[in-house]
Amino acid sequence: MNDKTGELSGRGHIEIDGLTKTYASDAGDITALEGIDFDIAPREFLGIVGPSGCGKSTLLRCVGGLIAPSVGEVRIGGDVVTEPDPRIGYVFQQAVLLPWRRVLDNVMLPFEITGRPTGEDRAKALEVLEMVGLSEYVNHRPGELSGGMQQRVSVARALAVEPSILLMDEPFGALDAQTRDSMNVELLRIWHESQTTVVFVTHDIGEALFLSDRVMVMSVRPGRVQDVIDVDLPRPRTFSEVEADERFWTLRQRIREQLN
Ligand SMILES: Nc1ncnc2c1ncn2[C@@H]1O[C@H](COP(=O)(O)OP(=O)(O)OP(=O)(O)O)[C@@H](O)[C@H]1O
């Protein structure tokens, strides 16, 4: 493994320490997050749910180094996060693709940012595109793809560098139910086979429980950690097994009550 793909194990440890984020705005300051202390273990799958506007995206942006905390810090593998790290995969709610570039070249972008892409990088890009079911579209432009297909390109791009951390902000919210289910299953397979730590924001409690080792429930703004739920459902998981399990419904109810 070359060093572009990241020395994995320690890099997957995320420490959030006394994190407060206040945005300055013309209408007055908005405190989005307040006093978040949280540790995410290497290789953990953490789900995050919480009411709209409670600071979930803000938290992810701080972890990804896209914005700076007002107070406190985030450490990854022991190092304070100060800027975006190309070894962290980030999937936003809407696909963010360069419209003039072919699908394959969009997926190659992270390799270009970290250096000169090799033949091996190109093979990896083609492999992840196959994984998300887009082998036939590598030469198309994003505008020629459906919204769901564009989002799958974003997922492929995030996976291409074999990230030590994958940050996903409601990545499948815009997909139809069937595509979403298959992306969830695929994501668990990829996570299981890789060493990746995943932080996954969603509005969907069932999705959070199906995917996660733990689910963080956030309070209304300013976002705080209201509850942390251990999802003691056996793996590997299938939808039918999970839905047949009493514990799934108990946990779902517990989260529901907190969100109301
Ligand atoms: N760039 C910004 N400038 C000012 N305020 C912001 C900015 N980004 C977010 N906020 C505010 O911070 C709060 C948290 O926003 P954030 O996007 O993190 O919430 P969220 O939990 O992701 O919501 P949703 O579930 O709707 O995506 C909101 O009140 C929002 O108005």
Ligand SMILES: [Mg+2]
């Ligand atoms: Mg958000």
